[in-house]
Amino acid sequence: MSEINILGEAYKNAKYKATGHGPRNVQVLKDALMEIDEELESEMYGKGKVIDDFQEKMAKYLGKESSVFFPSGTMAQQIALRIWCDQKGIKKVAYHPLSHLEIHEEDGLKKLHHIQTILLADKERVIELEDVMGLDEEISCLLIELPQREIGGQLPDYKTLEDISAYCKQKGIKLHLDGARLFEILQYYQKSAAEICSLFDSVYVSFYKGIGGIAGAILAGDKTFTVESKIWKRRHGGDLISLYPYILSADYYFEQRVGKMSQYYQEAKEFARCFNQCHGVSTKPLEPVSNMFHVHFEAPKEEMEVILAAIYEETGIGLTSYVREVTQTTSYYEVSIGDLYSQIPKEDLRKVFLLLDEKMKTIKIL
Amino acid sequence: MSEINILGEAYKNAKYKATGHGPRNVQVLKDALMEIDEELESEMYGKGKVIDDFQEKMAKYLGKESSVFFPSGTMAQQIALRIWCDQKGIKKVAYHPLSHLEIHEEDGLKKLHHIQTILLADKERVIELEDVMGLDEEISCLLIELPQREIGGQLPDYKTLEDISAYCKQKGIKLHLDGARLFEILQYYQKSAAEICSLFDSVYVSFYKGIGGIAGAILAGDKTFTVESKIWKRRHGGDLISLYPYILSADYYFEQRVGKMSQYYQEAKEFARCFNQCHGVSTKPLEPVSNMFHVHFEAPKEEMEVILAAIYEETGIGLTSYVREVTQTTSYYEVSIGDLYSQIPKEDLRKVFLLLDEKMKTIKIL
Numbered sequence: 001m002s003e004i005n006i007l008g009e010a011y012k013n014a015k016y017k018a019t020g021h022g023p024r025n026v027q028v029l030k031d032a033l034m035e036i037d038e039e040l041e042s043e044m045y046g047k048g049k050v051i052d053d054f055q056e057k058m059a060k061y062l063g064k065e066s067s068v069f070f071p072s073g074t075m076a077q078q079i080a081l082r083i084w085c086d087q088k089g090i091k092k093v094a095y096h097p098l099s100h101l102e103i104h105e106e107d108g109l110k111k112l113h114h115i116q117t118i119l120l121a122d123k124e125r126v127i128e129l130e131d132v133m134g135l136d137e138e139i140s141c142l143l144i145e146l147p148q149r150e151i152g153g154q155l156p157d158y159k160t161l162e163d164i165s166a167y168c169k170q171k172g173i174k175l176h177l178d179g180a181r182l183f184e185i186l187q188y189y190q191k192s193a194a195e196i197c198s199l200f201d202s203v204y205v206s207f208y209k210g211i212g213g214i215a216g217a218i219l220a221g222d223k224t225f226t227v228e229s230k231i232w233k234r235r236h237g238g239d240l241i242s243l244y245p246y247i248l249s250a251d252y253y254f255e256q257r258v259g260k261m262s263q264y265y266q267e268a269k270e271f272a273r274c275f276n277q278c279h280g281v282s283t284k285p286l287e288p289v290s291n292m293f294h295v296h297f298e299a300p301k302e303e304m305e306v307i308l309a310a311i312y313e314e315t316g317i318g319l320t321s322y323v324r325e326v327t328q329t330t331s332y333y334e335v336s337i338g339d340l341y342s343q344i345p346k347e348d349l350r351k352v353f354l355l356l357d358e359k360m361k362t363i364k365i366l
Numbered sequence: 367m368s369e370i371n372i373l374g375e376a377y378k379n380a381k382y383k384a385t386g387h388g389p390r391n392v393q394v395l396k397d398a399l400m401e402i403d404e405e406l407e408s409e410m411y412g413k414g415k416v417i418d419d420f421q422e423k424m425a426k427y428l429g430k431e432s433s434v435f436f437p438s439g440t441m442a443q444q445i446a447l448r449i450w451c452d453q454k455g456i457k458k459v460a461y462h463p464l465s466h467l468e469i470h471e472e473d474g475l476k477k478l479h480h481i482q483t484i485l486l487a488d489k490e491r492v493i494e495l496e497d498v499m500g501l502d503e504e505i506s507c508l509l510i511e512l513p514q515r516e517i518g519g520q521l522p523d524y525k526t527l528e529d530i531s532a533y534c535k536q537k538g539i540k541l542h543l544d545g546a547r548l549f550e551i552l553q554y555y556q557k558s559a560a561e562i563c564s565l566f567d568s569v570y571v572s573f574y575k576g577i578g579g580i581a582g583a584i585l586a587g588d589k590t591f592t593v594e595s596k597i598w599k600r601r602h603g604g605d606l607i608s609l610y611p612y613i614l615s616a617d618y619y620f621e622q623r624v625g626k627m628s629q630y631y632q633e634a635k636e637f638a639r640c641f642n643q644c645h646g647v648s649t650k651p652l653e654p655v656s657n658m659f660h661v662h663f664e665a666p667k668e669e670m671e672v673i674l675a676a677i678y679e680e681t682g683i684g685l686t687s688y689v690r691e692v693t694q695t696t697s698y699y700e701v702s703i704g705d706l707y708s709q710i711p712k713e714d715l716r717k718v719f720l721l722l723d724e725k726m727k728t729i730k731i732l
Contacts, residue, residue, distance in 0.1 A: 075603025237441025
């Protein structure tokens, strides 16, 4: 534990940070509320101007008939899959082995909705058309996460998406988009959100990843689907009397940052190139397709913590507050480029990579 | 619909309002955040100072080993019942026919948790010891709501609570408190929250009823129970990255108002007496036991809307924005006394009741 603290402390003390938009503190909420008229009334249990306006705006942005604001993506996505399963009468869905639903939700989908899951593709790559065509059981819904976060944020070809969409339509399989980071990939595909969403029957997007809001999600689809999702939202305990603190901040940071996603993407590519020039360091994917990627070190977690902490102290630049073990001799961390990256003086950043390269060369294990 | 608007509009335009703490608008959140240090860090998925401190504070206040902050009571209570059912291996619970879980949650308990419910007592009265003793099926948990909101906020004798608690303990039935309005009844029972909660295995309290926060709930019990409730909170999609907007406002308004509950209670009794002196008007309960009660009119909803709107216009005092139909010739609305009641000039309030009494006498149907 003490090593964790070394890195965490060094990161905290660093003058510049290479990842994210800044601390997740109360200022984030205060900024979002600053210009809001204090007499603006709360919505009441999902009804009212604040929530209606935002739902309408996001439905339009995503090119869907209707949308519903949820406190979390966990809730929104379980509900989407439940609706599609109930509609078809088959409680079976397919998704990637590292889907958020499979590894981060304490099996809510199985424990609350009794939905069976089929894991497609292997852990190291995205789902391809062949995986879907190779399914030998009938499913109600296929969930595709764009980008696939747990493998560094990877994407299939757009053609693959189109083919999967056409195949699912033909086979009567509903296609759901886990778009937690949808805003972040538009630049790579050179498509609008609505164009991508048109390939899917239902779509979830998040407002606290690249957008940097407080919490909250939107689930979009046709009207019949969203009306049913509101009933499930109440069943889950997500139909709060007031969700406006999340809605107002989602809207505020959406306006602030949705136009900056291509900047973050360009910066992520530049940043990844620097890592890939260092001895014993590589990124996944090699060239990012969004604002995110993973940095893999050919060195054990404990050793990397010491190396990185020393670099932060020397340069004043913090890269990450943690490193995770992959094997006994390798480790990684996740990068999400946000507002902070562009504040780092280029010269200081160069020094970071000179030091990193140098220190990695001294590691015996390599 | 036009009659609803008449009353709603008249209420909106009234200078004084007899119920609640004021509009549920963004000012409520801004006030709560005013004194909060903007550098205070958000908790992260249920962990961190903001949430830890409040959970500890509420556990202590409720006299329980541990407590967990939830976005909603709907989520917290379903989870409590699920845990008790799983522990005993019997998916059956009992509660009042007008329990929130039975009538306001789209059957989440049944649809998500597959828990069967047994309805105790009839719709017009609270659960008594005999109802519990008369159960002819084995249950895992009995839920008692204090006060029973849908019948005007009624309470059993304290002795009854103690007897039910002892009986449940003896029979191996877990006792859960729906304490959405627990703060509001301490004065009537002349007990501390911890004393009342000691009769129950698990307890839920809300922060947007008498306390007047934005949203949010606490679920309290022993440590094993709350640890398990956190796993279910994640499954439900309630383990948000940041719940602090609700936590900070819950804490702020708890401090502001928990000490004013006895004032609200006294005012409710005074207010109810005035109604009961009017022709064709009575309150349920006749003498309130908390800050809430129901006002019943021996007149149809539509007629009452016209009468009340006229009174608001003449006196500048709004009583309610709605009236609900009971039968074709009777109607009612709910009173919750908060900060606004004491702002009404007594003389103007007297005029309200003179007018109400007068107008009720003219109704032909009586």
